[in-house]
Amino acid sequence: xxxxxxxxxxxxxxxxxxxxxxxxxxxxxxxxxxxxxxxxxxxxxxxxxxxxxxxxxxxxxxxxxxxxxxxxxxxxxxxxxxxxxxxxxxxxxxxxxxxxxxxxxxxxxxxxxxxxxxxxxxxxxxxxxxxxxxxxxxxxxxxxxxxxxxxxxxxxxxxxxxxxxxxxxxxxxxxxxxxxxxxxxxxxxxxxxxxxxxxxxxxxxxxxxxxxxxxxxxxxxxxxxxxxxxxxxxxxxxxxxxxxxxxxxxxxxxxxxxxxxxxxxxxxxxxxxxxxxxxxxxxxxxxxxxxxxxxxxxxxxxxxxxxxxxxxxxxxxxxxxxxxxxxxxxxxxxxxxxxxxxxxxxxxxxxxxxxxxxxxxxxxxxxxxxxxxxxxxxxxxxxxxxxxxxxxxxxxxxxxxxxxxxxxxxxxxxxxxxxxxxxxxxxxxxxxxxxxxxxxxxxxxxxxxxxxxxxxxxxxxxxxxxxxxxxxxxxxxxxxxxxxxxxxxxxxxxxxxx
Numbered sequence: 470x471x472x473x474x475x476x477x478x479x480x481x482x483x484x485x486x487x488x489x490x491x492x493x494x495x496x497x498x499x500x501x502x503x504x505x506x507x508x509x510x511x512x513x514x515x516x517x518x519x520x521x522x523x524x525x526x527x528x529x530x531x532x533x534x535x536x537x538x539x540x541x542x543x544x545x546x547x548x549x550x551x552x553x554x555x556x557x558x559x560x561x562x563x564x565x566x567x568x569x570x571x572x573x574x575x576x577x578x579x580x581x582x583x584x585x586x587x588x589x590x591x592x593x594x595x596x597x598x599x600x601x602x603x604x605x606x607x608x609x610x611x612x613x614x615x616x617x618x619x620x621x622x623x624x625x626x627x628x629x630x631x632x633x634x635x636x637x638x639x640x641x642x643x644x645x646x647x648x649x650x651x652x653x654x655x656x657x658x659x660x661x662x663x664x665x666x667x668x669x670x671x672x673x674x675x676x677x678x679x680x681x682x683x684x685x686x687x688x689x690x691x692x693x694x695x696x697x698x699x700x701x702x703x704x705x706x707x708x709x710x711x712x713x714x715x716x717x718x719x720x721x722x723x724x725x726x727x728x729x730x731x732x733x734x735x736x737x738x739x740x741x742x743x744x745x746x747x748x749x750x751x752x753x754x755x756x757x758x759x760x761x762x763x764x765x766x767x768x769x770x771x772x773x774x775x776x777x778x779x780x781x782x783x784x785x786x787x788x789x790x791x792x793x794x795x796x797x798x799x800x801x802x803x804x805x806x807x808x809x810x811x812x813x814x815x816x817x818x819x820x821x822x823x824x825x826x827x828x829x830x831x832x833x834x835x836x837x838x839x840x841x842x843x844x845x846x847x848x849x850x851x852x853x854x855x856x857x858x859x860x861x862x863x864x865x866x867x868x869x870x871x872x873x874x875x876x877x878x879x880x881x882x883x884x885x886x887x888x889x890x891x892x893x894x895x896x897x898x899x900x901x902x903x904x905x906x907x908x909x910x911x912x913x914x915x916x917x918x919x920x921x922x923x924x925x926x927x928x929x930x931x932x933x934x935x936x937x938x939x940x941x942x943x944x945x946x947x948x949x950x951x952x953x954x955x956x957x958x959x960x961x962x963x964x965x966x967x
Contacts, residue, residue, distance in 0.1 A: 473496055474543050474545075477527070477548070478548050478907045478910065479550060483500050484501050486498070486530065487531065487907040494902070500527060517555050517636060544917065545641075546706075549634045552608075553568050554631075556613070565616050573602065576611050583675075595668050597748075597755030597756055598656075605630075626678075642696065649683045652714035654667075659671050687761060689914070691705055694706065708911070712906050713737045713906075714768065715907075715913070719876075719904075720905050720909075721927045722739070723924055725742055725743035725866075726866075729875065730876075732776055732880045733877045737772055740863075740866060741766060742767045744765065751821045769865055773851075773858060778813070799845070800884045803845060806846045807842050809833040809842045810832050810833055810850070810954055812829060812960070818962070819858075820858055829961065832960050848882065849892075852885065852891075853951065856951065872898050873896075873898070875889070875899050876903050880903070886936075896939050901936075
């Protein structure tokens, strides 16, 4: 008798495993951290064996904690850090190089060379992405160049490439299955999001052999079964999605116009655009959300560089607070910021400004400004930046968001969520269970094996117990505050000399 679905949530610094029952309730969680490797400044790498080992330990740990027999698990779903690239020997399963992590900037020179060759427009048109070291393609090229003989081995079909989902499936199935799905494939800078195929022009330009690449299947369906000795039973791997797309699915953003924002160190805001793949005029990314039953759903994605990191700066850099959870009470202790704005452009500004020379600014200070006003300004800045990005998404898609669904650690701050609703002028919806990324992976797997009825049933999993923050601010004040934010941003722009 199946009692649960097991979600494997493979992240950048840790691997987690979560068991969900048929009502979407969390039965148990286990988490295992693993080391980060920094061979040079700006380079970030992972040991593929440490990724696999940490994920297996977490999976075994949650089964042990809950007393769940492996045979009672209906299916396994996988969600993963995106863009991280791995290359391994097809026969032995041994990596030929450390994984190059999505954060790593070590392939920036390769990206610059592609731009000089005039490929920016082709990459944008075919993949929905911009040329950047963030994505997987140049990481593959780096590994093939760095390891002697790797190019020739790849051309002979002896090497496999995969993002983290592909690596986990390959090893969990004993090397029998080399697959991915569209949400991850669309982050490689090699996948044509319009044709649903690996793009021959981009493969040729980067000299990446087609034989290295995994088969791309629907996001929900049977990918393979785990080896019995790994988890104690042959468990069907039946759902996969990259972490942000899994959160979109887990938040029940199944219809065009539904949007979610994940509040972490930065923010990832995605809107479901349905069967349309709109081209962004604001530097956003067009990506595949998922593919179900052969039908592709697209999304627009915008990133905010600094969100929770601004609160970390208040705590660790300025010593204004000793704990992040102090910020809510401090923000509520004053009626407003007294005209103070914090523009947290510590690493430049993203959409819609795209200003690498912008730097952080704290403006509007008076003798009456105290730490409460500064803390409130930091929280409000997260909400203002979210409006910036949501307006870009709405403009590119032609779709007005009716509400914003939220997850991530900072969304636990009620003040921030109330102000977010006020400054957007739409409801903000926070689910009772914040493990929506893992829930999305579990739901994709559960749908494939009949554990969950159909995608519409997901609404019931996330809707029960959610809290809705309704906007209460009048429109005139909302627009006046936002206009002040725009003025503050202008003060921060182009600060560093070019």
